[in-house]
Every structure is written in structure tokens, then in C-alpha cells.
Amino acid sequence: MEKRRSLLRIQSFALCLTSLLTSSISVAHTRTVGQEGIASTISTLPAANTTPVPVAQPPTISSEPHGFWDRTHLTLSSGASLARAADYASTRSMQARGREEVLLPDDVVNNSAGFAALESAGTAASVGLSYWMHRTGHHKLERWISIVHIGVTGFGVARNYSLPTNRAGR
Numbered sequence: 550m551e552k553r554r555s556l557l558r559i560q561s562f563a564l565c566l567t568s569l570l571t572s573s574i575s576v577a578h579t580r581t582v583g584q585e586g587i588a589s590t591i592s593t594l595p596a597a598n599t600t601p602v603p604v605a606q607p608p609t610i611s612s613e614p615h616g617f618w619d620r621t622h623l624t625l626s627s628g629a630s631l632a633r634a635a636d637y638a639s640t641r642s643m644q645a646r647g648r649e650e651v652l653l654p655d656d657v658v659n660n661s662a663g664f665a666a667l668e669s670a671g672t673a674a675s676v677g678l679s680y681w682m683h684r685t686g687h688h689k690l691e692r693w694i695s696i697v698h699i700g701v702t703g704f705g706v707a708r709n710y711s712l713p714t715n716r717a718g719r
Contacts, residue, residue, distance in 0.1 A: 617683045625695035629675045632702035633668040639709035640664070647715035671698075 615621075640650060640658065650658045657663050675698045682691035 614686075614688065617680060621692065622679065622695070625692060625699070626672075626676055626679075628699045629695050629702070630672050632699045632706065633672045635706045636702050636709075637665060637668045639706045643709040643712055646712070647717075648709075648712050671702075 644650065644658070649655075653664075653667070657667060675695060679691045679694045682688070682694060
């Protein structure tokens with residue numbers, strides 16, 4: 550029963566996180582489209598005065614464009630890789646102390662190569678999603694994806710190390 554509650558809490562947290570990211574992308578897209586609509590409306594208005602009047606540009610929603618592999622992104626990608634490596638080590642430690650992994654099947658977690666590949670795939674997915682956000686112009690979300698990934702993985706690592714040893718399971 551406790552495993553089920555724990556799993557439900559983690560699933561609801563993941564659902565909330567997904568909803569937050571989806572709504573942020575939607576709001577950023579709406580604001581960008583809205584700004585283009587305002588600019589086109591202003592440019593099509595008839596001019597009553599022949600002297601040019603400077604029009605203030607609307608503020609941009611995303612941060613300045615930059616190269617994808619800049620120093621900040623390299624740091625965040627390295628942090629995601631280190632967090633995944635720490636997750637691998639903490640899960641192995643948790644299993645050695647008689648605890649059981651509740652999120653992944655035993656076939657995956659007990660296979661060292663398979664589990665390492667899964668952790669690597671998680672890092673690759675994070676970098677790929679960041680790259681997609683970079684290509685679509687969502688530079689703030691590009692950074693936040695890695696930041697959230699590091700935070701969630703770090704929480705899992707802390708939880709794994711904080712679980713007491715299960716002496717009855719040995």
C-alpha cells in the first residue's frame with residue numbers, strides 16, 4: 550500500500566511538471582504570435598502625419614539568441630549527466646541496503662548495462678528536448694528543462710540515500 554501511495558505521489562508530481570512546461574510553452578507561443586499581430590496592425594494603419602514616428606518594439610519573451618553549446622548549456626548538460634550518474638549510484642546503494650526500486654521494473658534495474666543505458670537515454674532526452682526548444686526560439690525553456698531535470702533527479706538521489714536499510718528484506 551505504501552509503494553502504491555509513493556508511486557501515485559511521483560506520478561502526480563510528474564503530471565504537474567508536464568502541465569507546467571506545456572502551459573509555459575503555450576503562453577510563450579501565444580505572446581510571440583500576439584506581438585507579431587500588433588506589429589502588423591501598427592504598420593498597416595494609415596498615416597495622418599507624414600513625419601515618421603518611431604514605434605516602440607514590444608519586449609521579447611525569450612532571452613537573447615545564443616549558440617546551443619555555449620558555456621551555460623555545457624554546464625547544465627554536465628549537471629544533468631552527473632545527476633543521472635548519481636541516480637545510478639544511489640539506486641545501486643539503495644538495492645544493496647535491501648530496498649526495492651518502485652519506478653522501474655526489476656529486469657531493467659538489475660541489469661547493469663540496461664540500467665546504465667536507461668540513465669544515458671534520460672540525459673540524451675533532456676539534451677534533445679533542450680535542443681528542440683533552442684531551435685524553436687524558446688531559449689528560457691531550453692535552460693529550464695535542464696534545471697528541472699537536475700532538480701528532479703537530485704530529489705530522487707536524496708530520497709534514495711535517505712531511505713533506511715531494510716534488514717528484513719535480506
